[in-house]
Amino acid sequence: MAETKKSNLALVAARAGVSVASVSRVLNGGSASEELTRRVREAADELGYVPDASARTLRTGRTDQIALAVADVGNPVYVQMMRAVTRIVAKADYRLVVSSTGSDPQAQIDLLTSLNRGYADGLLLSPLRITPDLIDAMRASRLPIVVIGSLPPDVELDNVRADSATGIGLAIEHLVEQGRRRIALVNGPVDTVPGAARLAGYLDAVKRFGLPDSPELQVTADAFTYRAGREATADLLRQSSPDAVVGANDLLAVAALKELNAAGARVPDDVAVVGMDDTDAAELATPSLTSVDLGSAERAKAAAELLIRRIRNPESKVRRIVITPSLSVRESSRTEAQKPDGAS
């Protein structure tokens, strides 16, 4: 490729009747006389010479890149989203740029500022925390943005979200049908958008089904991670005796499974466990994990499609899409009667 580039410059130089160094200077924006600039640009135009992607971007205003910003690239729900987005953007001839920003809104504001300098044609943002500063940065962005996750109703941005409150209701309804009553919640931080939504959905469902809502049945992990989930579940088992545990995501639920296992409790016989997000981790767990499918792949796909539409037609009407949840029932919550082989 180095050879190709050199000979292109040489061709332009020969046509313009100037040195290769002069061509390079003009095309790279260095100082050059008006006459030299004119001759080089004419020669380059006649030869259809585009030095590289940067020049093409400058001409077309396109970077052919779409950015996806997630909190934690190690969370299987984001892996699922990445897979779905990769397929959609590749079909539309974009490359995907993935950034793992953590849960700090400032990191996402910094990313937005950086991308606005012209590094991407659009951004898919899945923030854990929505602050006024982040909203201001999103509103000021000249880069099209689609938010995956809940947004305040007055923010006029394309948006795809899960209905996790309804989703947790499905989990609790299922557990009640299995005869469970003391249904605990292992939540992630409640100052995050998903943490707050899951708590609200849990409290609503507990009330609806007339279940005990004692505070001992609710614990909060420091993060939506496996390790934090182990600690939170240990706390839960010290303070109460649940007959079911809902994890606010699959990692927290697998952590609950493992902690119950370590404490000698049988799953699902003694304690049923249900996760949320229905990721690969749910199928790989032993026993396999019942999980609320919040449509992560579907959300990511819809968001990527909205973003491509927005890039192609900046004046499109703002759309807000809500993906309906469903429940994938597996071994971790099936009672005796429902086991195909009747084994305990």
Added chain:
Amino acid sequence: MAETKKSNLALVAARAGVSVASVSRVLNGGSASEELTRRVREAADELGYVPDASARTLRTGRTDQIALAVADVGNPVYVQMMRAVTRIVAKADYRLVVSSTGSDPQAQIDLLTSLNRGYADGLLLSPLRITPDLIDAMRASRLPIVVIGSLPPDVELDNVRADSATGIGLAIEHLVEQGRRRIALVNGPVDTVPGAARLAGYLDAVKRFGLPDSPELQVTADAFTYRAGREATADLLRQSSPDAVVGANDLLAVAALKELNAAGARVPDDVAVVGMDDTDAAELATPSLTSVDLGSAERAKAAAELLIRRIRNPESKVRRIVITPSLSVRESSRTEAQKPDGAS
């Protein structure tokens, strides 16, 4: 940001004494008279105005992006690599562009061609299959490349690889120490670099420890995925009765765990299971999975550091780094005597 851009254009327009539309046309490479072009460029230069990243890239030759190409973004070993690379490149002020290319070398050649048009400053490539065409494309690249994985010795590229043959030897030595003799291998495709290395390491270790190397103990999954691992393990159990299974990665090993479980075999009492890569999946499994740590995070970190060094100093001497493996022993291979609580 829309505001900032607009006012910059307006400043240039005011200084040049022309309309904002004219400034935009000239700076974006649209058609404009020589006189107009000169006035706008002079005004922009005097104000130090750089329209965006593309112009800056054209000037500096930098994109501030490093690309990472992996076979499957859903494999936890690549997630571990991404995490490690993200940290290193962020410290050096680069953004990470992640591409999931699948196992087809042509997809990686296409990516390389595309990146060579000026979309990244360097590439970390972790290919499953090394073909002569891919080697030619890597040699012809003007973009610096560091390969994560084995390379033929005559390819002069920076390279970081695991010693997976030694790694699988550690696994088999450990299993022999636990009294296992009929040690099976659930491998991935043997026409891939990791598949071939694991098979060679397995055959070597089996010979070294005087174990039976009957073909019935060796099965090959269609891919390094959980689903393919379930099928391959089902085949294995139909044709033989191993007392231990080594999975060529953690997903294959977790699949073996689950398939053994479904067949009513107790792990580790009846059959011990060991994985490779020591990913999160090993700790999350029940029982937790003994796994060969092939230093994926360390490999990715070393490769990212080599790449940044190569970008900064293209004349650096080519380096080849081999990361030494170790074994993380967990529940899936511990015999009675070694269990801390003596439980069966």
